[in-house]
Amino acid sequence: MAYAIEMLNITKDFPGIRANDNVTLKIKEQTVHALLGENGAGKSTLMSILFGLYQPTSGTIKVRGKEVVISDPNIATELGIGMVHQHFKLIDCFTVTENIILGLEPKKFGMIDIKKAAERVKELSELYGLNVDPYAKIQDISVGMQQRVEILKMLYRNAEILIFDEPTAVLTPQEIHELMNIMRGLIKEGKTILLITHKLKEIKEVADECTVLRKGKYIGTIDVKETDEKQMAEMMVGREVSFAVEKGECHPGKPVLEIKDLTVMNVKKLPAVKNLNLTVRAGEIVGLAGIDGNGQTELVYALTGLAKAHGGTILLKGQDITHMPIKKRLDLGMSHVPEDRHKHGLVLDFALKDNFIIHCYNRPPFSEHGVLKPKAIDEYADKLIEQFDVRSGQGKETITRSMSGGNQQKAIIAREIDRSTDLLVVVQPTRGLDVGAIEYIHTRIVEERDKGKAILLVSFELDEILNLSDRIAVIHDGEITGLVWRKDTDENELGLMMAGSLKKMEAL
Template sequence: MSYVVEMFNIRKEFPGIVANDNISLSLKKGEIHALLGENGAGKSTLMGVLFGMYQPERGIIKVREKEVRITNPNVANQLGIGMVHQHFKLVENFTVTENIILGSEPLKGLVLDIDKAAKRIEELSKHYGLNVDPYAKIEDISVGMQQRVEIMKMLYREAEVLIFDEPTAVLTPAEIDELMKIMRNLIKEGKSIIIITHKLKEIKAVADRCTVIRRGKSIGTVNVAEASEESLAEMMVGRHVNFKVDKKESTPGDTVLKIDSVSAKNNRKVMALKDFSLEVRRGEIVGIAGVDGNGQSELVEAITGLRKVESGNILINGEDITNAPIRHRIEKGIGHIPEDRHKRGLVLDYRLDSNMVLEVYNKRPFAKNGLLNFGEIRAYAENIFKNFDVRSGEGGASLARTLSGGNQQKAIIGREIELDPDLLIAVQPTRGLDVGSIEYIHKRLIEHRDKGKAVLLVSLELDEVLKLSDRIAIINNGELVGIVQASETNENEVGLMMAGISKERSV
């Protein structure tokens, strides 16, 4: 079988870091090839090189057995290489068709021929089973659908090689299944796919071969059918990985967080959280399970003060904080690992060490009489980097923007745990992270619980909720469906409840 893309001995450096060191990868025609590695291992960089976003310092790229120089993404497109980025590049208030033709608009005389394009998109959609409405506006369609628009963009441009950068990070479980189906369809039609991921389950589900890289170095390429999840994980992390979470029985103490029939509206001014009540006690992890968009974000924002509460009360350690300012809540002991690390979690253009004191920059010893003490800030930040294994090019002086997603997340988690909050709210704490980091973060969350603190875990990954929580509250359409003991339930029961099918309220 012939190779469509071959990359030989690629080397790419960034200031202070060798992102790719002598990496080779070859893609057969008609295969799904997974690129597996921890966060910051250099997967995205390697694909950036293939897509023309970075110029390698060394190495050869061949496309259809001809050596090429891919100097920018346009060259990649001409060579039939397309990329679905992790963060979509779509114009929100344009229609699907308008977004797809952007940059290669079909003309009829001097006017745009939208209808022709829309027709072609409809055909493509049918052909590949994408089910995209060419006339829908991007802002009105779901994230999964938006991703399909990105895929459509490549098909419209007749790409033969499709690169997916962590495509499942933003999807719900059902959407992930759908995407897998689409990928298989694409292969059937003769396309070739590279998928960047660190989710072993997905690799086992769709990929034919898998190339593993670790810390910028190539570890090897294996046939997925002959490898187990465990062996892949070991290749990726470089040591044995524990998939099970070791934790003791919880010993809940006093109530830290008391939510009493709280209602809140979402951004579209519709009631998204309805009469929601929940208690979280010291020494326990309470997980919130639910399908994305069922009121989890609103619940978290109501507790942290980012969203106004319409009715009901929220108490921390017995104090009513329903209308308290955010800073007051932080001082009362709420730590928050936010859902969106770029939007809320970090000031990306600040140095990393400044980001580590984002909530406490005005407290001693970091500031005195309104003057910052940079020495103390640096020392404090260094300590977090060490404890949480945050890797960056230039340490605390690196801009937060320059870190890989996983390291950004570890930095945020480190910052919040370092505050030692009575209530730690962790929203999707391991989203987009590799198994090594996930294992580590899970351990830290349980440690926090064992220190006698309360943890509220919100996650779309049911596995994670089941594994970590002591109790699980299921939310559907903004309402509490029920609360179950994690030790007495299973995926099926919680899954049903997530769909809104209530069982007898227990606990």
């Protein structure tokens, strides 16, 4: 079979670092080829070279067998290479069609011929089963739909080779499923897909071949059908990875967090959490399973003080914290790894070291009499960076925005765990992270449990809940529909409870 793209012996040096070291990537026509690697393995650099954003230091690129020099993204577009970026580049207040034709507007008497464009968009959308309304405004459509607009943008420009950069990071499970179907459809119609990801499941599901990079180096290309997830993970991280978290028996102690008859309203003033009861004891991990949007966010907001409770009480170590200000709750002994790390977890424009002290900046040793102590702050940052292996360009001085998602999350985990409080509320701790980072974070959470902390884990990923929890509570429509011991349950049972069709209250 002919190759759509061959990137041969590509090396790319940046000042002080070799981002790609003799990497070879060959993509067969009409296949889905996955590019797998941890955060920082050099995937994006390689793609930027293919897309003409960088020039390789050495190596050659062939498109459909012909050697080419891609010095500019426009040349890449001419060669039929299109990229669906992880963060969409769409204008919210424009319609789908307007976004798609941007830069290539069809004209009629000097005016934009929207009708003609919309017809073409519709045609393409039907051909590939994308189901996009050409006249809908971007701000009104779902994230999954927006991604399809990005795909249409490429197809409108006659792209033959589509690069998907971490396409599922922003999607719900259903949308992921749809995307996989769309990819298969594209292949059937003669396109070639390069899928950049670190999610093994997706590779297994949709890809034909997979090239693995590690620390900028080419590790190998494998046939996906003949390789299992474990092998791929090992190639990616360079060591054996355990998907199952090793943990011993749990020894629950006194109740730390007690939620009694809690009711919380959502932003629309409708009850999102209804008379909810839940207890988390010292030394155990309680997993809160449930489909996104069943009241988890509101529950966590009420616990941490970001939203008001409308009824019921919350006790922390026996003290009523239902109406306590955030600061007091934190001081009393609560840590929180928030769901949205960019919105709540970090001040992205601060240096890493400043994010470490965001709770405790006004306390010795970080400040005295209202004056910051830079030396203590620096030492503390160095300590956390070393202990939790937070990697970044300029160490503690790095602007947090420029760090990778995995390392940002590690920074938050480091900060919250190091505060060493009795209760740890962890929400979606590993969203968007690669297996190496997930393994690490899971291990740390279990370690905290073994130190006698009470941990409430909220996650939409059932695997994570099953891996970590000692007890599992299931939330459905704002109510606890199940409370079971981890060892007595399985995925199917939890699934039924998450859907609200089974109630089971055993593990009280």
